[in-house]
Amino acid sequence: MSTPKTLHAAFAGHVAAALDALEGAGTLPVGLPRGNVTVEPPRDASHGDLSTNAAMVLAKPAGTNPRVLAEALAAELAKLPAVTGTQIAGPGFINLRLSPDTWIAELNAIAALNDDYGRSTMGGGSTVNVEYVSANPTGPMHMGHCRGAVVGDALASLLEWSGHKVIREYYVNDAGGQVDVLARSVHIRYREALGEYVGEIPEGLYPGDYLVPIGKELAGEFGDSYVSAPESDWLIQFRTRAVAAMMVMIRDDLALLGIKHDVFSSEAELQAAGKPAEAEAWLRAQDLVYDGVLEAPKGKTLDDWEPVELPLFRSTKFGDDQDRPIRKSDGNWTYFGADLAYHFQKAETADALVDIWGADHAGTVKRIRAAVAALTEGAGKEIPFEVKLVQMVQLLRGGEPVKMSKRSGNFVTLADVVREVGKDVVRFTMLSRKPEAQMDFDFAKVVEASKDNPVFYVQYANARIASTMRKAAEAGIAASDAALARLGEEELALVKHAAQFPRLVEAAAASREPHRVAFFLYELAGAFHAYWNLGNDQPEKRFIVAQDQELTSARLFLASQIGQIVRNGLAILGVEAVEEM
C-alpha cells in the first residue's frame, strides 16, 4: 500500500528541506542532530497552524542565537506556496500560517484515502507479537480479563494501522497445577452425571456449573469406568478434555467482544517439545542458570519455609531483585521456567514482543524481561520486549459496587456484561482511560444516552452526520468537492482538527496507548457538535441551507470527511460506527 503524505508528514519534510538549504548556504553547520526537531500544531490556535522548535533546538549546537536562526529558517519556509505567514515567537518558535487551499487539499486527501486515512508506514513492516488475554483455561472469561483483552486487541490494530505486521497471540496455561484442579473438578461432575450425590464442591476445586456439561459428556463416553479408578488413570485425559472445552468457551466469549487471536500457544505442547529444557541447557552453558538456594523472603513470615536447592536463573544479572527458580523441587517446570522458553519461542518469529498483563502480575515483569534479554541476546538478535500492565476494573451499578460471591463461583462473566450493555460500550469504556490507571465501570452510566457519556457522544456524531446525509438526499442535494472554497474559518477549523488524526495514530502506536484514539475521537466529536450547535441560532450555519445548494454540498462534503475520521478511529478501537441511534 502506498500512502500519500498527509499534511503533517509533508511539513516535517519541508522543515528538513529548509534546514538543508540553510546548511547549503552556510548559515547552519552541516550534520547537526535533528532528532529533537518537532513540527506540530501549537496548543493555542491563535499562534498559527503549525509550529517548529527547530531554531531553539539547533541554536546551541550551531553556536548561534535562536532568534537569528529562526529568522533565517522562517525566511526559507516562507518560500513555500502553502505558507501564508511566518512569525517568530517566544524563545524562538517559528509559527506558520497555512493557506485555506492547504486545508482544503487535506480535506480532499481524507476523501481520497477514505478508510485508509490515518494509516502510516511508520512500523516499516516489522512484526510485533502482542500477547493478550491468556486467561487460564479453567472457566469462562470474567470481567477481570476484559480490560486487558480490549486494550490488547485495540493495541494490535493500532500497530497494524501504523505499519506493523501483528501476531495476536494467546498463551494457554494448560500445564500447571490449576488445570489439574480443573480435571479433578470435572471428575466430580462426571460422577455426578452418573447419578452419584456429590454435595458441595470441596474447597479448592472449581465449583462453577459450567463444568456440568463436560461431566455429562465424559459420563456418556466412558460410562462408570473411571468412577473409582485412581487419579493417575484419568487425570491427563480429563484434563485435556476439560481444557479443550474451556477454550471453546473462552473463544466464544472473546468473539462476543470481536476478538480473534491468530495463535493459541499451548504450554503443555511447549513442554512436550522440550523447549524449556533446551533453554535451560543453553542458559547453563552460559552460566546463567545454576543450582542454588534462595534466601527466605524478608518482611513476610512464612511458616512452611524451608531452604531448598533449585535451578535458578540469574535474573539479577539483568536487573531483577532475586534469581528465580525455573523448576520446582519435584522437577516440574515453574510457571516462569516455561514462560521463559515461551517468550523465546515468540521471539523467533517477531521483531518485537508486547505482553498485556494484569497489574497483579507486576512483580514478575523484571524476571521475564531479564529472560528475554538473556535469550535473545544470546541468539544474536536482541528483541525489544515490553509489558503493558492493565489495572483492575471496579464494577458498579448506580454507584454501588457489584457484589460477587466467590464461594459459589458466581463471578460477573464477560458474556453477561456484553449481553447487558453491548460490545461497543464495553470496548469503548475500557479504552476511555489510560490502562495503568484504575477504573470504574458503572452499568448505569455506560449506557446513558447523553453527552456526558463518551461512547454515546462519539457514536452520535457519526449518526448525526449520517442522518444529515439522508436528509440532504431527500432534498436532492449531495456532497460535492466542487465549491470547497466556500468553506469558512469555522469549517476549516474542523478540518484542522481532523487532520491531526494521522499524527495521533502514530503517536498512540509509538507509545502503545490506544486510549489516545478514544480521547481524540471524543474531542473531535465535541468540535463537530459545537459547530453543529451554531446552527441553532444561526440557520445560515447549518449543514443544509436549502437556498444555497453549492454551500450545502461543500458542507456535506466536510461532514462526510469528519464522519470518515470518526469511523476510522472507531475501527481502530473495534467499535461499530452506527448510522442511527
Place this chain on the structure above:
RNA sequence: GCGCCCGUAGCUCAGCAGGAUAGAGCACCAGAUUCCUAAUCUGGGGGCCAUGGGUUCGAAUCCCGUCGGGCGCACCA
C-alpha cells in the same frame, strides 16, 4: 523491609516521546431555549500539577529524595 504503578480543579480524568497563558466532562454560578437538524445550548468562577532538590534556553512531563494511596514479594498460575 524491597520492588512496581499512581498522586493534575470540589469529583472523574486528559495532557500529544520537555515547549508558549496547564485542558475536558461532572458539580457549582449566570443567562438562553414557543424556532430548529430529538437525546439542550452559551458564558463564568475555580490549580503552588502531592512535596523538596537536580538536569535544561524551557519541566505536570526526565533524574534523586520525602510524604500519601494501590498492587506484588519462595518451587501459584
